[in-house]
Amino acid sequence: xxxxxxxxxxxxxxxxxxxxxxxxxxxxxxxxxxxxxxxxxxxxxxxxxxxxxxxxxxxxxxxxxxxxxxxxxxxxxxxxxxxxxxxxxxxxxxxxxxxxxxxxxxxxxxxxxxxxxxxxxxxxxxxxxxxxxxxxxxxxxxxxxxxxxxxxxxxxxxxxxxxxxxxxxxxx
Amino acid sequence: xxxxxxxxxxxxxxxxxxxxxxxxxxxxxxxxxxxxxxxxxxxxxxxxxxxxxxxxxxxxxxxxxxxxxxxxxxxxxxxxxxxxxxxxxxxxxxxxxxxxxxxxxxxxxxxxxxxxxxxxxxxxxxxxxxxxxxxxxxxxxxxxxxxxxxxxxxxxxxxxxxxxxxxxxxxxxxxxxxxxxxxxxxxxxxxxxxxxxxxxxxxxxxxxxxxxxxxxxxxxxxxxxxxxxxxxxxxxxxxxxxxxxxxxxxxxxxxxxxxxxxxxxxxxxxxxxxxxxxxxxxxxxxxxxxxxxxxxxxxxxxxxxxxxx
Numbered sequence: 001x002x003x004x005x006x007x008x009x010x011x012x013x014x015x016x017x018x019x020x021x022x023x024x025x026x027x028x029x030x031x032x033x034x035x036x037x038x039x040x041x042x043x044x045x046x047x048x049x050x051x052x053x054x055x056x057x058x059x060x061x062x063x064x065x066x067x068x069x070x071x072x073x074x075x076x077x078x079x080x081x082x083x084x085x086x087x088x089x090x091x092x093x094x095x096x097x098x099x100x101x102x103x104x105x106x107x108x109x110x111x112x113x114x115x116x117x118x119x120x121x122x123x124x125x126x127x128x129x130x131x132x133x134x135x136x137x138x139x140x141x142x143x144x145x146x147x148x149x150x151x152x153x154x155x156x157x158x159x160x161x162x163x164x165x166x167x168x169x170x171x172x
Numbered sequence: 173x174x175x176x177x178x179x180x181x182x183x184x185x186x187x188x189x190x191x192x193x194x195x196x197x198x199x200x201x202x203x204x205x206x207x208x209x210x211x212x213x214x215x216x217x218x219x220x221x222x223x224x225x226x227x228x229x230x231x232x233x234x235x236x237x238x239x240x241x242x243x244x245x246x247x248x249x250x251x252x253x254x255x256x257x258x259x260x261x262x263x264x265x266x267x268x269x270x271x272x273x274x275x276x277x278x279x280x281x282x283x284x285x286x287x288x289x290x291x292x293x294x295x296x297x298x299x300x301x302x303x304x305x306x307x308x309x310x311x312x313x314x315x316x317x318x319x320x321x322x323x324x325x326x327x328x329x330x331x332x333x334x335x336x337x338x339x340x341x342x343x344x345x346x347x348x349x350x351x352x353x354x355x356x357x358x359x360x361x362x363x364x365x366x367x368x369x370x371x372x373x374x375x376x377x378x379x380x381x382x383x384x385x386x387x388x389x390x391x392x393x394x395x396x397x398x399x400x401x402x403x404x405x406x407x408x409x410x411x412x413x414x415x416x417x418x419x420x421x422x423x424x425x426x427x428x429x430x431x432x433x434x435x436x437x438x439x440x441x442x443x444x445x446x447x448x449x450x451x452x453x454x455x456x457x458x459x460x461x462x463x464x465x466x467x468x469x470x471x472x473x474x475x476x477x478x479x480x481x
Contacts, residue, residue, distance in 0.1 A: 007222050009220075019356055019358060019368075019370050020356075020369070020370035020372070021369075024372070025354065025356055025370055025372045027267065027356070030219070030220075032220060032221070032222055034222045034223055036223040046223065048220075048221055048222075050219035050220065050270075051219065051267045051268075052218075052219045052220070052353075053218070053219070053267070053269075053354040053355050053356045053372065054352065054354060055350070055352075055354045055372050055374050057350055057374075058350065059349075059350040059351060059352025060210050060351070060352050061351070061352025061353060062352050063352075064352075082367075085237055085262070089241065089259070089262075092243075092259045093243050093244065093259060099257065
């Protein structure tokens with residue numbers, strides 16, 4: 001059987017906060033340090049750490065707590081932690097807004113790229129796609145007018161491709 | 173089982189054996205002294221466990237900082253809000269409460285001098301052999317003391333008398349004293365943006381009750397003859413044996429958990445929300461502001477119980 005030689009309770013001042021609006025209950029980190037002597041007389045220091053909940057009403061525990069930490073300090077800590085939480089929320093909200101804005105800008109840029117279609121300066125790739133679309137039209141696909149078909153294939157501008165497509169459709 | 177009735181001084185008629193009712197005063201004195209101790213043997217604590225204390229059960233009090241939060245996510249036409257762009261309500265925090273019982277002093281017995289000054293009893297039926305209770309011919313006979321004095325004291329505590337503990341949100345009455353050890357259930361409301369409301373449970377012990385009629389046993393007087401025991405002499409004799417009985421005899425043992433069997437010594441309800449809502453169009457507050465709230469309320473009931481012996 002171990003014998004307790006001494007026990008010391010240390011409350012951490014910066015951790016003490018009120019956890020209710022009426023300021024009747026405190027949460028605080030506490031260290032219990034004690035020395036025990038084993039059967040051979042050897043001493044062993046030991047330590048426990050807890051978060052302790054203390055109600056503000058007469059008791060030995062409250063008396064012990066108040067001998068180390070004043071209630072004003074608890075009040076200060078509570079204000080500090082509440083302010084910190086509000087700031088954290090603001091930071092989180094700003095970050096979210098920023099991420100979303102980034103997302104919006106990316107989408108707008110893509111849309112703008114799609115919207116900037118220049119009839120007079122068409123990219124080869126787009127012209128090729130346009131010609132493919134034309135050849136998918138039934139009348140164009142089945143047309144026997146090789147001359148017009150060849151002209152459509154060789155067209156260099158948007159207007160040329162559209163004009164030969166129309167001509168092939170109207171060509172009976 | 174041997175109940176040996178201590179003698180009392182009966183006015184001018186001499187020594188007389190005490191009745192059951194007259195033994196109540198010894199129980200009362202012992203229990204008042206026991207309850208007056210600060211964290212004495214058999215006493216319960218919350219989140220305090222020096223050497224010799226054993227856990228009798230734990231519970232986690234879990235909550236979020238707030239029940240609901242909202243975020244303005246800006247003009248995001250075509251981008252639906254989801255968990256990534258509406259902040260969850262605060263962060264999660266947990267406080268673990270461990271209830272412990274003090275099992276120190278479980279081998280205590282009165283000192284030799286206190287044994288010799290114990291209540292006198294008759295060892296035989298013809299009153300020819302009068303000796304201290306539990307110390308017949310200088311040999312410890314603990315069971316006699318348990319049967320005569322200590323187990324009735326335990327029964328009085330189990331009956332709700334001075335010495336019993338209770339976990340409650342407010343003092344059970346004027347006879348009760350706060351131990352100062354508390355535990356809280358913090359709970360947020362999904363319908364508002366405030367921090368958690370707190371229900372505080374405190375460990376109380378009964379420290380006072382109406383005193384029975386004062387009847388004290390007699391002891392040997394070292395100067396010769398017999399003498400009525402003082403209150404201090406009575407408790408010096410009974411308290412170590414009560415400590416001894418707590419652990420060794422498995423008496424006055426408390427449990428804290430989901431099992432409600434045993435003698436009611438209060439309870440604690442922990443509530444928490446298991447998750448938070450997924451933000452959706454239905455959670456639009458106004459403009460581009462959406463809310464998220466806690467959801468999935470669950471609760472856990474923990475009973476503090478005293479073993480019924």
